[in-house]
Amino acid sequence: MDTAFVTFIYPKSQQFFEVFLNSLNNQSNKNFKLLVFNDGCNEAEISIFLKSYEYEIEIINNTCNSVAATRLNAFKYLANQPFNNFIFGDIDDTFADNRVEIIRKTMRRQNIIFNELNLCDATYNIIQSKMVSSYLEAKVYVSLDMVQEQNLIGFSHLSVSKMIMEKLAKIELDCSVKVVDWVVISKLLKEHLAFFESQTCTNYIFHANNLALFDKTNLEELMFLIDIKIITYTQLIDVDKWYTSEIENLLELKKLIKSDKDMQAKLIELYSLKEKKYYPWWAQIKNSEELKNELRI
Template sequence: MMKTAFATVIYKQARQYLEEFLSSVDRQTDKDFDLLLVNDNYNSNELEEIQTILESLTVNYKILDISQQKLSIAGTRIEMLQCAKDLGYDLVILGDADDTFSCNRVDKYKKAYWKNREVAFFYNKLIFDNCKDVFKTMPKRIEGIKALSQCNFVGLTSSAINMKSKVITQEFIDSLKESDSPVFDWYLFSRIVLDNGIGVYVEDTESIYRISDNNMVGVSRDVKKEYEVKKVHYSNLAKKDKYYKKLLEKLEGLDINKLTENPNHQGYWWSDIQMEE
């Protein structure tokens, strides 16, 4: 029997959106899953208030309270994956606590899982609340690191992980702690692909993305911020693969002032700085 979780990290900064998130999860057409909530920074009284809301849902829920650990953004997400591993889930569908989702998302991901048991992760379309696509095009399959090396289109709000994949071992999860990446989803899926994990696009379902300047991406393009993010990202991955050592060298050789004057936006996150065709 397949064991599925819909997982997220809950945190105070997204409190005003939490009910919308929960309602979106509760409206799923396939309700055979657990809602797994990892508490980042709510205190005990605030968590009791949230639990009252959870009791009105039609889906089962579990809460992992890690608030006392005072972890980084990356650290909380790693704990979420560890918890899912410990609880024996086959498929973990991910979603940010300030976003909402198509009501068929769980159903579509389960079907994709059964058709692609060898696949390490899945991803779906991302749209704004005005129904416009965040990305103009999405590749149907990711089998090599070049697809993710220059930019990112697989986020923690629009993806799922096959916890039974040969890539997602306990050793792999432990190794994620070696890096405190400022963009953890990009680091996570890059690591999976570097370990020969394959990603597959899930058709006909969506994540509705709420973007603001509180997001790492932000609402406006910032080449200098992209440069700093990529420098950390490439430095982390250079420890794992020589391809990233070359990318880091190329990045450090660029003239950031010229890039600021002539951005080359491709439509994906962190895509203004391109070092390869």
């Protein structure tokens, strides 16, 4: 067996377990092992993983004090496992029946793969289909410059080879980082391209606790968007000098907005009228220059 399917569980994620496991049980190719990194679920909560499925399951205790630490610990563990292919899938999502089959085939010639996404509601009905191909159009590869201002690749539709996993195991992050996938992918794309596989998909579920599906326009949430970019870019200053200058610009803008009530009102009005963007992630406020122009600073 050369393929691992990797997921992460945590307290309050139990509601998703059964649907997730059934989605994997429906895979056309079941020649994989599900590796479940457990960050704090108790024995009763994880008992469902001990039932009989048509694929192997291993639970790894991985209790950490942050999402970043949870992921980094997992990468180090995975890099030492006897698998050539690693398919990631978030516990709150589901997957096309051919995801394992297609990814295993594509992995023969690609080292970083991200597949199609469908946005679904909490009852798994599709809200928006083919989000990735709709954005990329004819492009099949993603480079670093394409993810500087927004995130195109999340863990739930990512797959990597053994060689890439060994690189992931060497990445270091500050525990304050919330958007771990964006930082990790950006670091990988400094040296590699990511291939878009359109022949299979992840069903990305819209629910209240999904950090990336930003859906509010009050001041606190808009400032949170700016903070996300500042924190993320702080981890990437070794990747490109652009990040350093953008951090400075965003910090200056944040200070201006906080001190000016009229500017705050204008910001809220602008983003209340804008069409909601669910993909790419973190694209509502694209960059400091765009925001300055919108606020007429």
